[in-house]
Amino acid sequence: MEIPVIDLKGLAGGDEERERTMAQLHEACKDWGFFWVENHGVEAALMEEVKSFVYRHYDEHLEKKFYASDLAKNLHLNKDDGDVLVDGGDLADQADWEATYFIQHRPKNTAADFPDIPPAARESLDAYIAQAVSLAELLAGCISTNLGLAGAAGVVDAFAPPFVGTKFAMYPPCPRPDLVWGLRAHTDAGGIILLLQDDAVGGLEFHRGGREWVPVGPTRRGRLFVNIGDQVEVLSGGAYKSVVHRVAAGAEGRRLSVATFYNPGPDAVIAPATAAAPYPGPYRYGDYLDYYQGTKFGDKAARFQAVKKLFS
Numbered sequence: 001m002e003i004p005v006i007d008l009k010g011l012a013g014g015d016e017e018r019e020r021t022m023a024q025l026h027e028a029c030k031d032w033g034f035f036w037v038e039n040h041g042v043e044a045a046l047m048e049e050v051k052s053f054v055y056r057h058y059d060e061h062l063e064k065k066f067y068a069s070d071l072a073k074n075l076h077l078n079k080d081d082g083d084v085l086v087d088g089g090d091l092a093d094q095a096d097w098e099a100t101y102f103i104q105h106r107p108k109n110t111a112a113d114f115p116d117i118p119p120a121a122r123e124s125l126d127a128y129i130a131q132a133v134s135l136a137e138l139l140a141g142c143i144s145t146n147l148g149l150a151g152a153a154g155v156v157d158a159f160a161p162p163f164v165g166t167k168f169a170m171y172p173p174c175p176r177p178d179l180v181w182g183l184r185a186h187t188d189a190g191g192i193i194l195l196l197q198d199d200a201v202g203g204l205e206f207h208r209g210g211r212e213w214v215p216v217g218p219t220r221r222g223r224l225f226v227n228i229g230d231q232v233e234v235l236s237g238g239a240y241k242s243v244v245h246r247v248a249a250g251a252e253g254r255r256l257s258v259a260t261f262y263n264p265g266p267d268a269v270i271a272p273a274t275a276a277a278p279y280p281g282p283y284r285y286g287d288y289l290d291y292y293q294g295t296k297f298g299d300k301a302a303r304f305q306a307v308k309k310l311f312s
């Protein structure tokens, strides 16, 4: 089965078309937890400008540092000596083969803290983020409607004031993809995640139905990829699930991804739609996040249980 592709143009159509699109979105959230969107309102030219910036910034500022890191040096040693100096199992449990940086956009824009971003790139980034936030808010509104969550219970109000930030990532070619992941399996802590990713190199995989790993594959036709995080699962009372995903390290070609997280603000209070659901809440999102930092690569159900005990 193919990952759903939702054409968001339908939301602006007549009643029937809009209803059909809303139903497609509901099915994608309920049955998959991840999907592609097209006609999403984020300009293709801006997407290209952001990607060019990420490549250039990596080439100029990050690549050398990355290959000088202990992780990269150890993997090269292994390869050259034909000798296993690092225990593979342990390494894959401890490190990710990725070069990343994070910029916060809301409530505060921290792009100015990065002197390496030239003004023109900064302008493209800001414009891209403004459109990405509009898209996230559109999806948040549709998700709330589909879940029957009105007013303060809806995603936008529950998250207010939202935290928005972007993780820029490059997954460099890896000499030993058998020893390490690009990014270990996890669910995302927050709300709605918009992913602008590579159109040539794949590696991202989602664990569908807890049974099979579904490769997302390179981006086609200017689409963006969307997945939902733990807070949408909690708000929905489990109607929608955040899905475990990981990134495989690849031997050939580097992979780019730009993940924009539309999350609750730290003081937002999150609670499940129905009291009967086996979910924590109400809790402060900042408390959830503190607990998540240490358990990101652990079991989600255990995390929900622990948060319930600790904070609800």
Ligand SMILES: O=C(O)CCC(=O)C(=O)O
Binding pocket: 167, 169, 183, 188, 195, 197, 204, 245, 247, 257, 259
């Ligand atoms: O790089 C990707 O495609 C996904 C990144 C991701 O899952 C994350 O940062 O949470």
Ligand SMILES: [Fe+2]
Binding pocket: 186, 187, 188, 245
């Ligand atoms: Fe993720």
